[in-house]
Amino acid sequence: MVKVKTNSIVKLCLSIVLCICFLQIPHVNADNVSNNVAEFTISPVYPREQKEDDAGYFDLNVKKSTTVPVKVKISNLNKNQDIEYLIKVGNATTNDNGTINYTNFKNKKDTTAKYQLTDFISKTDSKQKITVKAGSSSEVTVNLKVPKQKFPGTIAGGVYVERLTNSYTNEKNGMNTRNHFSMTLPVILTEQAKAKRIAKMELDKVMVKNGPEVIAKLHNVKPVMFGKLSIDSKITKKNHVKTLIHKNVNNYQVAPNSSFNFLASDSSNQLGAGKYTIDMHLQSGKRKWHLVKDFTITAKQGVPLTKRTGWLGISMVMWIVILILVIIIVGLVVVIVRQKQNLKTKNK
CATH class of the missing domain: 2.60.40.10 (Immunoglobulins)
Known part of the structure; x- marks a missing residue:
């Protein structure tokens, strides 16, 4: 009886993996290309x-x-x-x-x-x-x-x-x-032969969109234009050190007195509801800035547990179900073995 149940669970797991693989086959979109001449x-x-x-x-x-x-x-x-x-x-x-x-x-x-x-x-x-x-x-x-x-x-x-x-x-x-x-x-x-080159970058706010997408609004608050800006951002759980999401970009250009939205995490990242911290290191030549800000992802914005993927691309909920079933099966095996041992003892 235990053997039959175990085979059924294995078949169920394999079926789930195959279904997920078929669902994740990428598709290609074709874009029209125009070769008009401006004249x-x-x-x-x-x-x-x-x-x-x-x-x-x-x-x-x-x-x-x-x-x-x-x-x-x-x-x-x-x-x-x-x-x-x-x-x-x-x-x-x-x-x-x-x-x-x-x-x-x-x-x-x-x-x-x-x-x-x-x-x-x-x-x-x-x-x-x-x-x-x-x-x-x-x-x-x-x-x-x-x-x-x-x-x-x-x-x-x-x-x-x-x-x-x-x-x-x-x-x-x-x-x-x-x-x-x-x-x-x-x-x-x-108005100067050599304009002042003192720049200052600030992290105005962190915005979260459903998905979730984490967006850091960066702001150049000085009348200075500069380039070759590199941004290294990390997202962690608040008061934790483990990096959940890491993103690095280079060669950004920044206009004087302007702001822009930096996408630190898109909807492909599996962030659930909770409190987080974004830690950003910015550098342009000798200029360096270290910007840190806490933010919150609500239950509506975050990825629900049913949609989070784990090992082999199987959802976290399915892994929890499989774990529970494994525990039940192991428990049944232990009970059956003990019963057999008790019967042998009584027959003696």
Whole structure:
């Protein structure tokens, strides 16, 4: 009787493992690739405030109470058609993947920033349209009005140029799709020959999304732009030393007075409800920061026990059931053996 039960349990375990293996077969998604040609180029026309003539972007050393003309040359490479372009100015922000976006038009002004690039530009200059004749070039001017009050460090943004003519194409399925042909020239401003390079990174807060996904909001609170930032983060149970999740990234770039979300743990990690600590070491050259913060994962946000996987990819609950069954079986075997021994003793 015991032997029959044991064989049944073994078959059940093998069936579970096979089902899980089939469920975890990955699938591949195909993305459409477009090879459209923009048919235009942009280049900077440097003002006298430019630090280096061959920088390829605007790197300006400005003075207070002055107006600096930032000119962009747009060349229409289409020899048969006049093309209209949209020109906008945006501020520099840090993307969550550790790159700098030089033309952000939506984010609110960072609370630690004294100025941002769009503070120096009139509404008329911040958004313009121009038509460039076929096979020719035209210049667009954006006037930067530097305030009377000095600003510290660096201010960054960019001039964004988008082709408007023929920017729409009709697909076969009847949907109207827009092709964005655009280019950007970064604009960097300082009022000192050598801007201060003292940076300061802070860990504003830790956010948890259902899954759970643990997100650390990192904040550069100084008007300093820097790169080659490495981030080494570890998540542990609160007041414990064992590392549950470890993530390391390199070569991040950070815009002045900006924040970004660092994904320290995604939904593939099996974190349940409880109190945790995130410990982060950041380094950019000689700059180093050590940031630590406690956070809580609620029962709703964490991975429930029924969905947590253990050894061989089998859920923790199933392993608990198997363990209980093994204990029961061992107990039955012990009882049967003892009964047999007692019978032998009585027969003697």
